[in-house]
Amino acid sequence: MVFTVWLCPLVLASAFVWTVAPSPPYQVCDFSDGKWVIDEASSHPLYVASRDCPFIGQGFDCLRNGRPDKEYLKYRWKPSGCDLPSFDGKKFLERNKGKKIMFVGDSISNNMWQSLTCLLHVAVPNSPYTSTTQTQQLSVFSFPEYKASIMWLKNGFLVDLVIDKEKGRILKLDTISSGDQWKGVDVLIFNSYHWWTHTGHSQAWDYFQVGSQLIKDMDHMEAFKIGLTTWAKWVDSNIDPSKTTVLFQGIAASHVDKKGCLRRTQPEEGSMPAYPGVDIVKKVISNMRNPVQLLDITLLTQMRRDGHPSIYTGRGTSFDDCSHWCLAGVPDAWNEILYALLFGN
Numbered sequence: 001m002v003f004t005v006w007l008c009p010l011v012l013a014s015a016f017v018w019t020v021a022p023s024p025p026y027q028v029c030d031f032s033d034g035k036w037v038i039d040e041a042s043s044h045p046l047y048v049a050s051r052d053c054p055f056i057g058q059g060f061d062c063l064r065n066g067r068p069d070k071e072y073l074k075y076r077w078k079p080s081g082c083d084l085p086s087f088d089g090k091k092f093l094e095r096n097k098g099k100k101i102m103f104v105g106d107s108i109s110n111n112m113w114q115s116l117t118c119l120l121h122v123a124v125p126n127s128p129y130t131s132t133t134q135t136q137q138l139s140v141f142s143f144p145e146y147k148a149s150i151m152w153l154k155n156g157f158l159v160d161l162v163i164d165k166e167k168g169r170i171l172k173l174d175t176i177s178s179g180d181q182w183k184g185v186d187v188l189i190f191n192s193y194h195w196w197t198h199t200g201h202s203q204a205w206d207y208f209q210v211g212s213q214l215i216k217d218m219d220h221m222e223a224f225k226i227g228l229t230t231w232a233k234w235v236d237s238n239i240d241p242s243k244t245t246v247l248f249q250g251i252a253a254s255h256v257d258k259k260g261c262l263r264r265t266q267p268e269e270g271s272m273p274a275y276p277g278v279d280i281v282k283k284v285i286s287n288m289r290n291p292v293q294l295l296d297i298t299l300l301t302q303m304r305r306d307g308h309p310s311i312y313t314g315r316g317t318s319f320d321d322c323s324h325w326c327l328a329g330v331p332d333a334w335n336e337i338l339y340a341l342l343f344g345n
Contacts, residue, residue, distance in 0.1 A: 029082035032296035036267040045328035053118035062326035067312040077333040089123020105191025106156040113152040115331035156195035168206035191249035261322035264306040
């Protein structure tokens, strides 16, 4: 089933148990609908990356890379029917003492992971931390004082991508062989979308495979649907919801189009068109047996054409990044929503 609303959880000593009730005392709020407003309280930005979190990747620290405008840092996400609770990093760590939180996904997942590590570090600046790259795919940020680990496991498709000596790169839409890495974690935050949209030289596969059938090409959104359904079946079969909370980081809009994102300094307003893939995500999650929280971030990212690094990635002005997000910036709102979903107000 899919939850796009905030349902205050019943928190037990060893696990999160999500309780659904159609009426009070549970407070319900749809965080996906709202607008960006100037933060009059001046709490935004929530940190200055190069000063407070020097471990943030170069490509996300837009100020350090020479971005001249700063208005984009002053906005906060205001849901239509409520206020997001303030992000309390110390409380987050105290509630997750001894726990493991893992982001599994592509570089947009990395964007959110780096935002969260910074938000937590800023909250407890005197608490020691370690930041390690344990494998080519796994990065771990730990707070020994709290025995808490915040991890990012790079996996853009969630399903298997294998190399065949004769046929090349095969994206197997109906198999997952890396799922053991997802087990034994207290909070899992999955993400997969952007790699599925690539075409031509930028796509990471040569063939799709379903069962024994090799397919040279097919509609990429149909492939995404099959792959995401495979992931959903894996979660239903392998994750115990009484021990592990599962969330899906929704689709973050990119602005790789004719308008681009260069020299954009303010959020856009008004209604936004339907975004490809969103209905697929919602339908797949709604058919799952296990409860999965959806961080529906599509609308709030559609409005933030100004939030991308653009030419301020540190890679020169010829590289224009309208897919990832500056830090501090938009991904901090994703983590504010994550905080609200996990802990309520």
